[in-house]
Amino acid sequence: MKRLGLTVNAGIFCVLLTLNVLGHPMQNDSIHRKNSLGTNINSSYDEQNPILSVDGKVLYFTRKNHPENSGGKKDKGDIWFSRLGEDGNWEKAERLKGPINNKNYNAIIGFSKDGKLMYLQNHYSRDGGATKTQGVSVSKLIAGQWTFPEKLTIAYYYNKSDNPSMRISEDGRVMLLSIESYDTKGAEDLYVSFRNRDNSWSQPTNLGGLINTEFQEMTPYLGKDNITLFFASNGHGGYGSRDIFISRRLDNSWKKWTKPTNLGKSVNTKGVELSYHLPEGDYAYYISTQNSEGFGDIQRHRITEEIKKPDNLIDLELLDNIDSINATAQEPELPNINVQKTDRVIAILGKVVNANDLKQPVRALLSYRQIDGGDQVESTYSNDSSGTYQVSLKEGYSYHLTVSAEGYMSTEERITVSQTNAPSVQKYYLLTPLEVGTTVNLKNVLFERGTSNLLEDSYNELNSVIKMMQENPNISIELRGHTDNQGSGKLNLELSQKRVDVVKAYMVEKGIRNFRITGKGFGGTRPIASNASEDTRKLNRRVEFTIVKN
Template sequence: MKYNYILILFLVLSTKAISQHISLDDDFKKDNRNLTFDKEDFKIYFDKEGMILENKHKENTKWTLINTDSDYDEIDFDIEASVTLIKSKSDEAGYGLVWACYKDNSNYHVVNLNANKQNKLYWYYNEKFTYDLKWTENKNIKNKKENKIKVSRRAQFVYIYINDELVVKSDNVSYYGSKFGFIVDAGTTMKVTKLKITEYPLSIDVVETFDPNMKMEKLPVSISSTEFEETNPIISADGKTIYITRKDCKFNIDSENDDIWFATKDNQGKWSDLKNMGRPLNNKGNNFVISSSPDNNTLLVGNKYAADGINTNGSGVSISSKTIDGWEIPKALEIKDYINKSKYVGYFLSSDNKHLLMAVERDEGLGLSDFFVSFIEDNGTWSKPVHMGNQINTKEDEANPFLAADGKTMYFSSNGHPGYGGYDLFVSKRLDDSWTNWSKPKNLGKVINSSSTELSIFLSAKGDKAYVGKSSDIWEISNTVKQDPVALIKGRVFDNKTKSILYTSIFYNDLKSNKELGKAISDPSTGSYSIVLPYGQRYSFMAEKEGYYAVTENVDLSNLNEYKEITVDLYLNPIEKGQTIRLNNIFFDSGKYDLLSESNAELEKLLKVLKDNKQLTIEIAGHTDAVGADNNNLVLSNNRANAVMNFLISNGISKERLTAKGYGETKFITTNDTEEGKQQNRRVEFLILEM
């Protein structure tokens, strides 16, 4: 297709739209803008009804363009035009509207009609034609009568109407130029009776905390290389380990497929070089990490793995944990009634390891891929996916969910919510425990998002930094979205007698209800663990291992108002004669000995140990701090020890196996000069007398 064009400059002075604004409105009954043009093969002239474009050239298409002065990347708009075909040398010859043409005419969009009652919609960019619609029959088109063309841009979507009928909805537009006009094929004459451009504020709901001055910084070449493509950044809860997917790399196990690589950050904030994860996480297929548990000892990974750890076993999602021998071969998750009609899928495993988010296409959805959630069941399988509601889901594609450490703030990619490009990144907040009630999604703004495609974002538990895969590189940017505060509880697990490290499970519960909220494991090499606890309540957490009494700690996050890291080492006591074991989660009101309900979990645990070990006899010991009279403290400690003993007796433990004794202030384990020291001295313990 060859083009000759006449460029008529018409400046419409306007600033970025604050409210609805008509920037151009002409019925062309008079040549008010000096548009008349007269050459042998192309004429523009006016009669009492409108502007006539007469193309007498034998083969070249002609056009005329009007230059406005608005930034159409930054606003929404409606273009309304009325055109009539007067004559054409063939029924296939086109005529119509040129819109959003770039300044040097290298990028433009066309709505074309012809006498065959057909329409064609295309755009031209980088010397390439892209068709939203090739010549297609449209019985709504009127021959030699006025036809109305309307183009509406709302965020990333363009709606094109012919005679008030929607012909195409498209997101296949990445740039909006400031020139508008009309186009006629060779041997064709058309009349224009209207061109109106109405501008609106850009209909993108951006997060209130968006800062346009933020800068994205590419991670160092040790991670974001110049040689290979790196995507899909996954950051650990403590922000010190990053997993990425490296594509088309000669150092991958299979150079034609993707591999998982990782790097660590030292105490000075410097990232190490990337290292290949090796087998079994990398095999002959495409390998990638989806999410990491807070302890960084369990990874959710893409696809299914064969039992040999070398080959793939189809699409799906798998999980792998560290063992004494290294990472185990990933095991496929079993999801009830799992169906996905799309060739794409996205997953995320929540910090508590109990909620599996997924982007899949199912009959229960609104159209293309939607967000669903599955819940872990007692047997380790996952429930049938539940649709997550119409607030975050659209008729278009939702992709790559990421649930922040607070368990409520979800970041995701979508091309269905108003954005700047094909896919943008958004954030929404879960409003209740139904998993279907979410706040209105907010766009993360035009620093993170662009006119191209943004598909993934990941944050550490602190939530101050976001990591984004963009243009084959890994980028870091400050996160301005406020999440609910969380505490990262971390430490190591030891044998209290030998002080050797232990490989154990760590459970954390609601202290009041004793409801289990999540599970972690300690690193088999270092004994380290970490768990993430949201603000607003009191928690208990304990390490549990066969042959040991599970030591329980507690933390009160009722008034937590910012991210906090708390180090708590856990010491497990072997269940053997002579061991003294502290009952950390036994609670009394000040100066009283009535057991509070928050003590039930600890009491039930002690009860189970006694029932499982029939020969076990113990002494229950009560201790106080130095506050108060010595005699009063002795009586109080004795009463508290008896309260624990009476609970055990009332639940079936023989009195002959139990002794209760109060020691008052006689056995301090630390100073009484600090509140923390006093708290440690106020304790209930039991001593194993016989096994």
């Protein structure tokens, strides 16, 4: 029998399914037995991340813990390949020789259009050991051999997930990432980064709440149209542990998407499905643990011409220039990051909408205070009827931004106007309405492990809540503390109550009247995610508040 504890790393997938196809799934057990690529490809080890060469004649994938890997049975994953035989079948897989594989995790995330550049997950060290930096690398094909991978620059890249995955678009201009970063909503979220003319990459921008959930979004792939998104998730419902979904981009903010649709039982099963990939040709490739030979196996199934046709859901006038969407985003506090300052002015434009109703525009004040080079303030209001706004900021400078609107929870962030070849960049904001019953998860209110001692980084978010209550004196809130289900239920209940008491005490100390704040600890009795793994247990360890009076 197949184990379902698949460790996820890099992955890619692409298939364009119509609603008619999704509405008529086949019996997936027989499908997945038939779809397996067989023992020339699949083994009793963990196969991951299938990707075809540009000419479609070589299938690459990552194989974990194989004794022939660089690090032997403890190796996290080496790249293997199989050639397409003249009879149309895949030949016996071989491990890729050369500097591409080492004792760390190795995975291909894309090729250049001419097939002479191979993009790889992670950085490489010359001695083959662990690296101190994160990101992606590139190798060149010279005289039939792949060169030592050199790292690429991604502005402000940071990931704390053990299971990141990435994919570069077919045209080489867009990178999708599944990482846990500064503004992640839960576990792994999907982000987008854009290639600059100097071959560096822009700071990853979160794809927003229509795609990302408080669970895991993984193995993203962008279709050839740069509009159609495919990803695996356990946060949108489905048939099993992780299913593959499709969504389409509606504008160039990269935050407005169609509702993710499950690809149905012709692909998804009770097991884990990941890394869907549709190259040129008749077959789509993906990873499944259902009826497999080992942990994760590579499957394929035939795709019809009808399935390949995208539906016309997109306002193409909004997508006429992909180079105009090097979005500004939250800038982390990182040392030794120098952004070149210029006198060039960049137009920042976008939209402010209601987080609970994305069709409802919000009139908000956007105030940008220049952090470096003076205290200049630029302010603008978003339009009453459309929510759109525009402000001009200096390229290369950092700003502290506050977005506020009457009746809504304000949001603050630090942004940098990064170098871009376009005259404008776009950014959307979703404001949470201050309505009775609204619950806000204080994601950055954190404690020392197993204690009620607040970490220093918690105070910025707490101060924002205090400011909101000062500006809205009629609002009363209930603080709620939660833990996972590990350890003693009684101790968890006591710890969650202590944390609520600490948060309340801080807010009262800062001037909020005691009667406006109630609080209760619930221990591990109200999980919002599974407690089966650490990746999802940490989502249950949280402090939140609910508006109970306004």
